Amino acid sequence: MSRTVKIVILFIAVIAVGWGIGKYTSPSPSASIEEGASAGAGSDLQAPPKSSSEPSVEPSPELSPEPSAVASDAPEAPGTGSEPTAAPSDKPDNSGSQASAEPSPAATAKPTDAGSSGSGDPAAEQTAAEPDSMTVMVNKQYQLPDGYKPADLVYPDVPFIFSEKIEKRMMRKTAAGALERMFAGAKKDGVYLAGVSAYRSEKTQTTLFNNYVARDGEEKARTYSAVPGHSEHQTGLAIDVSGSDGKCAAESCFGGTKEADWLAAHAAEYGFIIRYPEGKQGITGYMYEPWHIRYVGQEIAKEIAAKGITLEEYYDAVPVSK
């Protein structure tokens, strides 16, 4: 090996060692490697932390105001998923909207008045504030105004178990139309319904009730007949229905007939509810009447049917006085 070669090798060695010392002395070898490793990854990782911190900031402003605002608005939407309890409290606010005759909970009796009466007596009789509402609640506690008569009574074009065009054949126009569609729907299913008794004036109810009282005594009469002013038949929105043969018309033997079963299964599709369901006497104040249906509009009828509740429960207006 020539001297020149030795010198060159030495020179290279010196440079190499010098480079190595320079590299490994300034920062500690272990530190530099870890930092390098972490720095390399860190540059990639730091972006995500930034981006992940950004979303974590963004969602909070989105979550706080908007969804809560939506949620608090939602109960105002009639019929949707709103809680029955929301219905009565919304009512007074929207008292001006009942003119639309929409089946909105906003337009109904006034369970709120019961709360605001201050009497503390839940059994105190109340007068329905909006008797013309399709969703008015009339029961043993809530009565119609004295002498109330709906202005839009018509004769629904459906068979009744009698042929005369008399008072009890009438219903309010909207309910009459729904009844016609329901009878037609039943017919398609091979079920032939007939009307038994629909609208009933306060005067007629008075005569009827007094006759029942004379026969059975007032206490018993009250279990199956309404005190004048407290009958749903006076709203023009209720009707007693039977099979076209008229058997068991407004009698308990109607229960279990195919007509009764059809009504229970399909009435809500047309906006009617079985107003006095079985096992709910403690709430409605009336024994089971599978023949008595009441128009409230499809939305509410479907909700009441799906939940297996009564109109009183829908409005959170229980208990009802006996």
Ligand SMILES: [Zn+2]
């Ligand atoms: Zn009835």
